[in-house]
Amino acid sequence: MKRIVICLIFATLTLGALPVRAQSALTFTPVECPMPIPAGTRVTCGKMQVPENRSQPNGRMIRLPFAVLRSYNPHPQPDPVVFVSSGGPGGSSLDALAFYVNSAHLQERDFIFVEQRGNKYAEPALECPEVQxxxxxxxxxxxxxxxxIAREVDAARACRDRLLAQGIDLTAYNSAESAADLEDLRLLLGYEQWNLVGASYAARLVLTTMRLYPAGIRSVVLDSIYAPEVDAYEQRVPTLARALKTLFANCAADAECGVAYPDLEAHFYAVxxxxxxxxxxxxxxxxxxxEPVTLRLTGDDLILGMFNALYQRNTIRFLPFIIEELYRGNTV
Known part of the structure; x- marks a missing residue:
């Protein structure tokens, strides 16, 4: 039974230029919501059409869906809360809606979820199954x-070439264009101001919007800030090392964890x-x-699993247990 639990948990952990404002007319179309809608909520979905590249306003158009989660207050405040992105970049905002149906914000304001360009429900969606x-x-x-590394690089090139062959301008999928998308949506929906919420990469998008379109913003909430000057790939290794140190230190400082796993750091590197x-x-x-497939998970794969698990509070608590069970050889 332990083997099944450990393998299931581990497999889960290892498997996230300033645009010129458009001159062409933007359009907004009410649509059926593409994601599941929680019972007891009122949600209105739409799809906005904007230029893919605002330096070419008469060029290709793309479509960005959004959803308005209606306030429980029959007379909500005029400035809604806007969930600009699920971060990544690449996480679907619309899929996050279900997690916010009990948000305190809904007692006073509508909550708007915007699918960032290139994401799951956007058209086009820049999916890369080759890399996966x-x-x-x-x-x-x-x-x-x-x-x-070469296998993944080749897969990324294949994905890029496929998207380019479809006529997609990959240079247009950036924070500045996404900030302009937010401003266009604000104007289309007729809000004088609104309140932006962003965590991780989405915080970078909010910061970009603050810089480019401050007049339409009443307030912002930034969480786990991915600052514009930070190179995420350059900082990934030292950031992981710091997070692991924090995990080991917090376990040692906790009465129950420290007693149960007194040598957690040493055991981790031994594993x-x-x-x-x-x-x-x-x-x-x-x-x-x-079809049945046997994975052969190395220590390097375990480190990748730890990296992904450390993003989520509900998975962090399992890590000391997993490390110790692996150290003891409890895999059968």
Whole structure:
């Protein structure tokens, strides 16, 4: 039973220029909501059409869906709260709506969710299944690090080439254009001002909107700020190292965790070394074919799983247990 629990949890952890304002007429169309709507809520969905590249206002148009979660107050305040993005960038805002139906904001204001350009429900959606399959292949093999990196780079190139062949201008998918999308939506819906909420990458988008279109903003909430001057890829390793240190220190300082896992940090690095020498076999279903596949998870794969798990409070609490069980060899 322990093997099943550990494997399921671990597999889950390892598997997120200033635009010129458009001169062409923008359009807004009411549509059926593309995501599930929680019972007991009032939601209105629409789709906005804007230029893909505002330096070419007569060029290609793209469509961005949005949803208005109606306030429980029959007379809401005139300035709604706007969830600008689920972060990433790449997370779907519309899929996040269900988590906010009990938000205190709804007692006074409507809550608007905007699907950022390129995301899941936008048209086009810049999905890259090639990269996802390359990552899955890397979990299924134990190749040299250079070979695994090359596999993912080749997959990213294949995705880029496919999107370019569809006529998509990839240079137009940036924070400045997304900020202009927000401003266009504000004007289309007729709000004099509104309140922006952003966490992680979405905080960067809010900061960009504050800089470019301050007049339409009443207030902002920034959480886990991904500042514009930060290079996320450059900082990823030191950030992970700092997060791990915090995890180990917090466990040591906690009475129950410290007693249960007194050598958590040492055991973690021992597990990394052991799994790199002898990868852990985990049987799963292929995400596309559903055929049985055996993953061979190395210590490096465990580190990637830890990186992803540290984003979520509800998964962090399981990490000491997983590390200790792996250290004790409880995988059968």
């Amino acid at each position: 399959m390359a990552t899955f292949a890397n979990f299924s093999t134990v190749d040299a690090r250079a070979a695994e 990394i070394e052991r799994m790199n020498a002898a990868p852990l076999a985990v049987n799963v279903r292929h995400p596309v074919t559903a």
